Amino acid sequence: xxxxxxxxxxxxxxxxxxxxxxxxxxxxxxxxxxxxxxxxxxxxxxxxxxxxxxxxxxxxxxxxxxxxxxxxxxxxxxxxxxxxxxxxxxxxxxxxxxxxxxxxxxxxxxxxxxxxxxxxxxxxxxxxxxxxxxxxxxxxxxxxxxxxxxxxxxxxxxxxxxxxxxxxxxxxxxxxxxxxxxxxxxxxx
Amino acid sequence: xxxxxxxxxxxxxxxxxxxxxxxxxxxxxxxxxxxxxxxxxxxxxxxxxxxxxxxxxxxxxxxxxxxxxxxxxxxxxxxxxxxxxxxxxxxxxxxxxxxxxxxxxxxxxxxxxxxxxxxxxxxxxxxxxxxxxxxxxxxxxxxxxxxxxxxxxxxxxxxxxxxxxxxxxxxxxxxxxxxxxxxxxxxxxxxxxxxxxxxxxxxxxxxxxxxxxxxxxxxxxxxxxxxxxxxxxxxxxxxxxxxxxxxxxxxxxxxxxxxxxxxxxxxxxxxxxxxxxxxxxxxxxxxxxxxxxxxxxxxxxxxxxxxxxxxxxxxxxxxxxxxxxxxxxxxxxxxxxxxxxxxxxxxxxxxxxxxxxxxx
Amino acid sequence: xxxxxxxxxxxxxxxxxxxxxxxxxxxxxxxxxxxxxxxxxxxxxxxxxxxxxxxxxxxxxxxxxxxxxxxxxxxxxxxxxxxxxxxxxxxxxxxxxxxxxxxxxxxxxxxxxxxxxxxxxxxxxxxxxxxxxxxxxxxxxxxxxxxxxxxxxxxxxxxxxxxxxxxxxxxxxxxxxxxxxxxxxxxxxxxxxxxxxxxxxxxxxxxxxxxxxxxxxxxxxxxxxxxxxxxxxxxxxxxxxxxxxxxxxxxxxxxxxxxxxxxxxxxxxxxxxxxxxxxxxxxxx
Numbered sequence: 001x002x003x004x005x006x007x008x009x010x011x012x013x014x015x016x017x018x019x020x021x022x023x024x025x026x027x028x029x030x031x032x033x034x035x036x037x038x039x040x041x042x043x044x045x046x047x048x049x050x051x052x053x054x055x056x057x058x059x060x061x062x063x064x065x066x067x068x069x070x071x072x073x074x075x076x077x078x079x080x081x082x083x084x085x086x087x088x089x090x091x092x093x094x095x096x097x098x099x100x101x102x103x104x105x106x107x108x109x110x111x112x113x114x115x116x117x118x119x120x121x122x123x124x125x126x127x128x129x130x131x132x133x134x135x136x137x138x139x140x141x142x143x144x145x146x147x148x149x150x151x152x153x154x155x156x157x158x159x160x161x162x163x164x165x166x167x168x169x170x171x172x173x174x175x176x177x178x179x180x181x182x183x184x185x186x187x188x189x
Numbered sequence: 190x191x192x193x194x195x196x197x198x199x200x201x202x203x204x205x206x207x208x209x210x211x212x213x214x215x216x217x218x219x220x221x222x223x224x225x226x227x228x229x230x231x232x233x234x235x236x237x238x239x240x241x242x243x244x245x246x247x248x249x250x251x252x253x254x255x256x257x258x259x260x261x262x263x264x265x266x267x268x269x270x271x272x273x274x275x276x277x278x279x280x281x282x283x284x285x286x287x288x289x290x291x292x293x294x295x296x297x298x299x300x301x302x303x304x305x306x307x308x309x310x311x312x313x314x315x316x317x318x319x320x321x322x323x324x325x326x327x328x329x330x331x332x333x334x335x336x337x338x339x340x341x342x343x344x345x346x347x348x349x350x351x352x353x354x355x356x357x358x359x360x361x362x363x364x365x366x367x368x369x370x371x372x373x374x375x376x377x378x379x380x381x382x383x384x385x386x387x388x389x390x391x392x393x394x395x396x397x398x399x400x401x402x403x404x405x406x407x408x409x410x411x412x413x414x415x416x417x418x419x420x421x422x423x424x425x426x427x428x429x430x431x432x433x434x435x436x437x438x439x440x441x442x443x444x445x446x447x448x449x450x451x452x453x454x455x456x457x458x459x460x461x462x463x464x465x466x467x468x469x470x471x472x473x474x475x476x477x478x479x480x481x482x483x484x485x486x487x488x489x490x491x492x493x494x495x496x497x498x499x500x501x502x503x504x505x506x507x508x509x510x511x512x513x514x515x516x517x518x519x520x521x522x523x524x525x526x527x528x529x530x531x532x533x534x535x536x537x538x539x540x541x542x543x544x545x546x547x548x549x
Numbered sequence: 550x551x552x553x554x555x556x557x558x559x560x561x562x563x564x565x566x567x568x569x570x571x572x573x574x575x576x577x578x579x580x581x582x583x584x585x586x587x588x589x590x591x592x593x594x595x596x597x598x599x600x601x602x603x604x605x606x607x608x609x610x611x612x613x614x615x616x617x618x619x620x621x622x623x624x625x626x627x628x629x630x631x632x633x634x635x636x637x638x639x640x641x642x643x644x645x646x647x648x649x650x651x652x653x654x655x656x657x658x659x660x661x662x663x664x665x666x667x668x669x670x671x672x673x674x675x676x677x678x679x680x681x682x683x684x685x686x687x688x689x690x691x692x693x694x695x696x697x698x699x700x701x702x703x704x705x706x707x708x709x710x711x712x713x714x715x716x717x718x719x720x721x722x723x724x725x726x727x728x729x730x731x732x733x734x735x736x737x738x739x740x741x742x743x744x745x746x747x748x749x750x751x752x753x754x755x756x757x758x759x760x761x762x763x764x765x766x767x768x769x770x771x772x773x774x775x776x777x778x779x780x781x782x783x784x785x786x787x788x789x790x791x792x793x794x795x796x797x798x799x800x801x802x803x804x805x806x807x808x809x810x811x812x813x814x815x816x817x818x819x820x821x822x823x824x825x826x827x828x829x830x831x832x833x834x
Contacts, residue, residue, distance in 0.1 A: 272588070273554075515754055516593075525618060526716070532781070536780065
C-alpha cells in the first residue's frame with residue numbers, strides 16, 4: 001500500500017459524509033435529477049462521484065465488486081484503507097458493484113433480494129462518460145410526471161423494473177455528477 | 190381570550206432540577222459515592238451490567254446512583270452509553286472450565302471432582318432482618334481457604350463421557366450479533382442465548398417458573414452452577430497470538446433436563462444453558478430453563494403452545510429497555526389520535542340514533 | 550456535547566441506516582429491517598425517527614420538530630434540543646422555513662415542497678400486526694401480496710358499524726403493491742401522504758425503516774360503496790377561523806365547555822398573523 005491510498009478521503013467524515021449521503025438520497029428519491037458529489041478524490045479510474053459513494057455507503061459489512069478496469073491495486077488499497085470493505089471476485093454476492101456498464105452487465109447476475117427481504121439486493125455504481133439531462137423517459141415514484149436519464153441499456157433496466165419488488169438499484173456517475181435509478185422506476189423503452 | 194399552553198422547554202428544565210434535588214435526598218446526610226454502590230450494592234451492579242450488556246462495575250454503579258436505584262433506568266443509561274462506544278474487535282470465547290470459582294454447586298451429584306463450594310450465597314441464610322446492619326461499623330471477616338489448583342471440570346462432562354447427555358457440537362462459526370443486526374426469525378440457539386443473556390430478569394424468571402408449573406415442563410436439574418472470574422482474551426492480528434485483556438466474573442448454569450430417545454436414538458438427557466455477567470444466579474438458572482424450553486424443535490418435541498416455547502413471543506418481549514420504553518410512551522400526548530377516535534365514536538352514535546328515530 | 554459525534558451516532562451506524570434508507574426509497578412502502586441502536590431517549594419516544602434524522606441531517610439544515618402538530622409539546626422540545634446540541638443545526642417552528650421536519654402523529658397543514666424531508670416516528674410499523682401478531686406470518690403476507698385479512702377486517706367494520714372504524718394509523722396501499730402503516734396520523738392527514746417531499750418512517754424498537762419518495766401514489770384502503778372519508782371535527786378553529794385544518798378539542802372549564810383549535814400550531818399562528826380571526830378572538834376584541 002503506498003501513500004496515495006491514504007489520501008483522497010473525506011476531509012470531515014461526519015459532515016462531508018452527511019452532505020454526500022444527502023445528495024445520494026435526493027437522487028435516489030428523485031430519479032432523473034443530477035447532483036454533485038465531489039467529496040472524495042479516489043485513484044483512477046474511479047470518478048470523484050463514484051469514490052464518494054463508496055466512502056459514504058461501504059464498510060466492513062458490505063462486500064464490494066470492482067468490475068473490469070476498476071479492479072486495480074490502487075483502487076483496492078484505497079477502498080481497504082478508507083472503508084475496510086471486503087472486495088469480492090464477482091457480482092453474485094456483492095452488496096455494491098462499481099465499474100463501466102459493459103463490465104457490470106448482466107443485471108440478473110446480482111443479488112436481487114428475496115420476496116420476504118427484497119432489500120437484500122445489490123446497488124450498482126455505473127460509471128458513464130458523461131451524465132447530462134435527458135435520455136430514456138422514466139415514470140414512477142419520485143417523479144411528478146416524467147423524467148429522463150441517459151441509460152446505457154434501457155431494455156435491461158426495464159427488465160429489472162419488471163421484477164419489482166425484487167431487483168437492483170443503480171447510481172450513475174460521471175466526474176462529479178451522480179444520478180440514480182431505483183428498481184421502482186418504470187423505464188419507457 | 191383563550192391562550193394556548195406553552196412553555197415545554199421551561200417545564201422540562203424545572204423537572205430536571207427537581208429530579209436532581211430528589212436524587213440527592215436530605216442534604217444533611219453524606220452523599221452516596223459510586224464506590225460505595227459498586228462495593229455494597231454489588232448484585233444490583235451485576236444486574237445492570239448483565240442487562241446493560243456492558244461489563245464495567247464503575248459505570249453500572251454510577252448509573253444506579255443517577256437512576257436513584259431504579260435498575261431498569263440504570264440499565265437504560267448503560268445501554269445508551271454502550272451504543273456510542275467504538276468496537277475494536279471480538280474476544281475469543283471465554284473458557285468457563287478454567288474459571289476461578291467462588292461458588293460451584295451441583296444438584297445432580299452428592300459430590301463432584303473439585304468439590305461443592307457454597308461461596309457467598311443467600312441460600313441458607315434465614316431471612317431475618319439483621320438490625321445489626323442498621324448500626325455502623327461492622328467489618329465481617331470470613332475464614333479463608335486456599336484456592337483449588339487447576340481447572341475445574343464441568344459436571345455435564347462426566348455425563349458426556351458416558352454418552353448419557355445429548356452432545357453439543359463444537360463450532361467455530363461466528364455467532365450472530367443482536368446489537369448489530371436486526372432480530373430475524375427463526376433465530377438459532379446462539380442468537381436466542383444472546384437475547385436471553387441481556388433479557389429482563391423478571392420476565393425470564395416468570396417464564397422459567399411457568400415451565401416448572403407445567404407450561405412446557407422439561408424436568409430441569411441444576412447439573413452445575415458456577416460463579417467466578419474468567420480471563421478474556423483477544424487475538425491481535427499484528428502479533429499473531431491472543432493476549433489477555435482482562436478478567437470478568439460470570440455466572441454459568443447448566444441444567445440436565447428430561448431425556449429423549451427413540452427407536453434409533455438411545456435415551457439421553459438434554460441440556461439448558463445460562464451464562465450471565467456477574468453474580469446473577471437467579472437469572473442464569475431462569476435463562477437455562479427458558480433456553481431448554483425454546484429447544485423443543487431441535488430436540489424433536491411437540492410444541493404445546495406454552496409461552497416459554499414460543500421463540501417469537503419470548504425474544505420480542507424479553508428486552509426490558511424496549512418494553513419499558515413502549516409501555517411508558519403511552520403517557521406522551523396522544524390527543525390527536527384520541528380526537529380522531531372521539532369524532533368517529535360521535536359519528537357512529539349519531540348513525541345509531543338517527544336509525545332509532547327512523548324506526549320509531 | 551463535544552464528546553459525541555456530529556448528529557450523535559457514530560459513522561458506521563449512520564452508514565448502516567443510510568443503506569437502509571436508500572433501499573426503503575427504492576422499494577416504497579416496504580419495511581427494511583435495520584439494527585436499531587439504543588438511543589439516549591426511550592424506545593417508543595421517537596428513537597426510530599431520531600436515528601433516521603441523525604443519518605439524514607446536514608449541518609446546513611433547518612429543523613422543525615412537532616408532536617401532535619405542535620412545536621412546543623414536551624417531547625418535540627426535547628428532540629429539537631437534542632439535535633440543536635448534537636448537530637448544531639438551525640431550528641424553526643415555521644413549516645415553510647424547515648428543510649427537515651420530524652413529526653409524531655401529524656402531517657403539517659402547509660403543503661410540503663420539493664426539497665423538504667418529513668421524518669415520522671413510528672411505534673408499530675406493521676399494518677397487519679393487530680390482525681396477526683407474528684412477524685414470521687406478516688412478512689410472508691407482504692411477500693405474497695396477501696392482504697385479504699386487512700380487507701376482511703375493514704369489511705367487518707362496515708358490517709358492524711356501517712363505516713370503517715379506523716380513525717388513525719389508517720392503512721394505505723403504496724404504488725399498488727405494499728400495504729403500509731402511515732404511523733398514527735389521523736386519517737384526515739392521509740391525503741397529504743401524496744407529497745412533493747421525501748417521507749421517511751423510522752421505527753426504532755421494531756427495527757424498521759420505510760419511505761415514500763416524492764409523488765408516490767398512496768391510496769387509503771376503502772371499498773367502492775364505502776369510499777375513504779378523511780373526516781374532521783365539524784367546526785372552525787376558535788383562534789384563526791380555519792375550516793380546513795385538523796382540530797384539537799380543548800375543555801376550558803369545569804362545566805365541560807369545549808373549544809376547537811388547530812392542532813398545527815404554526816399554521817394557526819400564521820393565519821392569525823395574517824389577520825384571520827376565530828370566534829374566541831372576535832369575542833375578545
